[in-house]
Amino acid sequence: MIQFHTQVAIIGAGPAGLVLANWLKKYEISSVIIELRSREYVEGRVRAGLVEQNTKDILRELGLDDRLNKEGIVHDGVYLSFDEERIHIPFGELTGGRTISIYGQQEITKDLTDAWLADGETLHFETKATKIVDFDTNSPKIHFEKDGEEGIINCDFVAACDGFHGIGRKTLPKKSFESYNITYPFSWLGILANVAPSTDELIYAYHQNGFALHSLRSETVSRLYVQVDNEESVTNWSDDRIWNELTTRLAAPGFDLKEGPIFEKSITPMRSHMIDTLRSGRLVLAGDAAHIVPPTGGKGMNLAIADVKHLVDAFVDFYKNNSEVKLDNYTQTALQRIWRAQDFSNFMTKLFHKQDTHGSFTYRLQKAKFDYIKASTAYKTTIAENYVGLPFESFIN
Incomplete structure (x- = not known):
């Protein structure tokens, strides 16, 4: 033994x-x-x-961030879109210089x-x-x-x-x-594609067809997602259908989505769990x-x-x-x-x-929240602080 x-x-x-x-x-x-x-x-x-500021700091303290620094893509903000209207949340400006990296x-x-x-x-x-x-x-x-x-x-x-x-x-x-659990009534169909990203920072988008996200993996590989039903199958989504839906959902004035060969497709359930x-x-x-x-x-x-x-x-x-x-x-x-x-x-x-149905009460609450984010620096700061990761001292009693 x-x-x-x-x-x-x-x-x-x-x-x-x-x-x-x-x-x-x-x-x-x-x-x-x-x-x-x-x-x-x-x-x-x-x-x-997505690597938060706290995680970057820890890897630096351990002396294990060399490749992260060389190959990671630093993001100083994120784009939020709603019904093809796009705004930018500037992380560094709102959080005293804290950022994320894509690695x-x-x-x-x-x-x-x-x-x-x-x-x-x-x-x-x-x-x-x-x-x-x-x-x-x-x-x-x-x-x-x-x-x-x-x-x-x-x-x-x-x-x-x-x-x-x-x-x-x-x-x-x-x-x-x-134990606490939430199972959301939708999933993500995610792809990896051999194509340069169409954006310098992540884009989260609400569209009447459903959610879409443009993420990144490197200067030559893009990671993108579309909201689908929980019962959906990857086999129902051809490459053309995926690109057409991404182009529709990520649309915004002046934005052009680049397409390329898709080399991975998968569906991720959306859930929360904790004990x-x-x-x-x-x-x-x-x-x-x-x-x-x-x-x-x-x-x-x-x-x-x-x-x-x-x-x-x-x-x-x-x-x-x-x-x-x-x-x-x-x-x-x-x-x-x-x-x-x-x-x-x-x-x-x-x-x-x-x-819910586009134009419903739930939709109008979502739109009201987005409009408030547009108008409020305080709301933008709340999103930025949470996105880059609150400092550990923020949770000291």
């Missing part, structure tokens, strides 16, 4: 788990990572590409994995966590399987960064938390294991890394100061930002998605 001993055992080699491991190493706190999928799968899965989540995963392995640290891919035991004691254990062989990780803490379907959340005592407990004994959760937000606003990865910031503070306090105060406060501290992100994601989703 394989056995490991470490201080913090991490399940999941996504951004949350990898940031946690690299950050703990800075404080000489040992960790081991196990990941269910292969390295090729983890580094190849296309996810979000694929999979690229951050590659950077973090390379740094971790370059230092000879332990990361086991294609390793399945089968159960977490004794987390109500000072000596929790993870049982796992790798290459047909069973093993155990003995540790001080288990950090479950293993996503919605992972074992971490499933291991929490059932009566220890409340109100992120810790039970020596088991802690971070990222999608504890919460999911709809992609409107790009909060998913950034929220996961914000969880990790609070976890690192707690572990450093425990190991360096022999204090459990920050561990005891971890859930409450993290939940403040999680609820803020849920609210902002919900706000952006409801503002720009067609929810």
Whole structure:
């Protein structure tokens, strides 16, 4: 039987788990990572590409932002459209210079994995966590399987960064938390296309046909989305139909949408999920294991890394100061930002998605909100602050 001993055992080699491991190493706190999928799968899965100011600051502090700085595209604002009328929200001007960058989540995963392995640290891919035991004691254990062989990780803490379907959340005592869920009555049909972006910054658009988003991946690859029904199938959407619908929904005076070869299509359900407990004994959760937000606003990865910031503070306090105060406060501290992100994601989703007949009461409320955003610097500032990510000190009680 394989056995490991470490201080913090991490399940999941996504951004949350990898940031946690690299950050703990800075404080000489040992960790081991196990990941269910292969390295090729983890580094190849296309996810979000919006990096908040807080996340950029953390990667800079860890010395892991070289490629982000070279290849990431800095955005100092966002475009909002409603019925083909477009306005601009200038982030830096409204937030004291805070911005976002466009840089694929999979690229951050590659950077973090390379740094971790370059230092000879332990990361086991294609390793399945089968159960977490004794987390109500000072000596929790993870049982796992790798290459047909069973093993155990003995540790001080288990950090479950293993996503919605992972074992971490499933291991929490059932009566220890409340669960909150919203399933929106629409989904996103997303494409990746080999074509230069038609915009310098993201465009969110309400149209009577439904929502559309023009995002970016690089100077040669564009990421775009259209709102579709939950029952919709990718097979019903030819390339021509997609481009025609994007051209219609993103229309605005002076705007010309460039078309190119589509090399990926997928449908993403729109939902919110969270639980109100992120810790039970020596088991802690971070990222999608504890919460999911709809992609409107790009909060998913950034929220996961914000969880990790609070976890690192707690572990450093425990190991360096022999204090459990920050561990005891971890859930409450993290939940403040999680609820803020849920609210902002919900706000952006409801503002720009067609929810009822065009011209209905709901539509007129959406239009009134957009008109107020146009007129109010304060409202624009609220959107800018939430979009780039509120500073961590904003949530200190």
